[in-house]
Amino acid sequence: MIRINTFRLIALIACFCSAVTFGRGSLHHQYAKKIIPGADQTSLYLNYLKGKNIGMVVNQTSVIGDKLTPSVDSLLKLGISIKKIFGPEHGFRGNASNGATVNDSIDPKTGLPVISLYGKHYKPTPFDLNGINLIIFDIQDVGARFYTYLSTLQYVMEACAENNVELMILDRPNPNGFYVDGPILDTTYKSFVGMDSVPIVYGMTIAEYAQMINGEGWLKNHIQCKLKIIKVANYNHNSTYTLPVNSSPNLNTAQSVLLYPSLCLFEGTTLSLGRGTYTPFEEVGHPLLKGKYAYNFTPISIPGMSEDPPQKNNVCYGIDLKNYDTGIIRSSGKLNLTWLLELYNAFPDKTHFFNAYFVKLAGTDQLRKQIEAGKTEREIRESWEPALSRFKVMRRKYLLYN
Structure with a gap:
């Protein structure tokens, strides 16, 4: 009797171990999914696009598949009727320097008109949207408020809502989507590098942010898109995501993308x-810091990245x-505030x-005043509350992903 139970016990243990091993494998496979x-x-x-006249808000990050084929090219080959391309900062092909005005043009590859949303106007006009049934927005973001996309x-x-045009968002991961931090923007300092009261x-x-724009009534006259x-x-x-295509000319490595939210504040200083x-956004310095730091670099004009x-x-x-x-x-x-405080x-x-x-990037005039007054990082962070915690609660309503 004892012998039979022992064998039975061994068999049960073997089955249990097999089940656990299979379960772990399945769990690993689940988390390893691309x-x-x-x-x-x-x-x-x-199928939703067929029979519609399509406009696409796209740039060099708007690609499909492992071959990184531009989504405009892919959809045209699939028979979709694309009528216009709308290009953001850096242009449709992503080769314009930061802040450089981008003019309307004709795309030489497709022959489609490219309307610049970083030239004469930021917002599509009714004429721009004339004859368009649906706009596709497909641009890779990096999760910082001052990133102009x-x-x-x-x-x-806003333009779609005013002109009764539907907007389809082909969502993409946020490489900095794993945290929420920083001062909340004071709308007194609203600009193209910060429009809403977010950190x-x-x-x-x-796509989550678009839902928040609608839900919080941030479009003009609280219209809905x-x-x-x-x-x-x-x-x-919590996913780790490395961009397959550089999101802009000066964010050209995974390192720079993760450092960008902390380092972009230096754009509001005299430092480089x-x-x-x-290697932009991977080093910070100034000629007057000679003797205090050994590391050095020399900025030069690089066409397509930084002309001046x-x-x-x-x-x-x-x-x-x-x-x-x-x-x-x-x-x-x-965010890392240590570098800003140390170099100041x-x-x-x-x-x-x-x-x-600096005030536009920070979204408030308080951060500069705090640094000049010699406030500690802890004191600065305490001043972000309770607004930061309120945003985190509000944000939850619009999340699409756990």
Whole structure:
């Protein structure tokens, strides 16, 4: 009797171990599934596009499949009637320098008219939308409030709402979607680098943010844009995602994308953050910091990246962040303010450290005042509350992913 039970027990243990092993394998397979952007899932939206005249808000990040075929080219080959292309900052092909005016043009590859939303106007006009049944928005965001594609989204939504045109968003992962941090924008300082009362890092995809724009009534006269969303598959806000295509000329590595929310504030100072080098947003410095830092770099004019970068042709001394462990940002869930405070304190000419752009990037005049007053990082962070916590609660209503 004892012997039979022993064998039976051994058999049960073997079956249990097999089940656990299979379960672990299945679990591992589940979490190892490839993230699939909305654009790649053509079976979900192709039939919806047929018979409609389509406009596409796209740039070089708007690609489909492992071959990274531009979505305009892919959909044209699939028989979709695309009538117009709308290009954001950096242009449809993504080769214009930061801040450079982009003119309307004809795309030489497709022959389609390209209407610039970073030239004469940011918002499509009724004439631009004439004859268009549906607009597709398919642009890779990086999750920082001052990244201008977010403002382009809002203007496109407003134009679509005013002209009764539906907007389809082919959603893409947010590489900085794993945290929420920074001061909430004061709408007194609303600009194209910050339009809404959100923190610097808002932790949402483009589609989630679009739902928030509608839900919070942020369009003019609180009008609503009709949205159709194609979600990202196998994505959540803790996912690690490396962009397959550079989101803009000066965000050309995974490192720069993760450092961008912390470092872009230096655009509002006299310091160089590496524009004019091939490692922008991975280094910060200034000629006046010579003797205080050994690391140095020299910004130059680089066509298509930075034609006239800050501190051009001057040797800058400062901080090298090319090997900085960005896992610290992920684990802390916080922007890095240390570099800004450290370099301000080290800079010998504090009167000329900041420029007028800093307040627009910060979204408030308080951060500059706090730094100049010698406030600690802890004191600065405490001033972001309770507004930051309120945003986090409000944000939950619009999340599409766990």
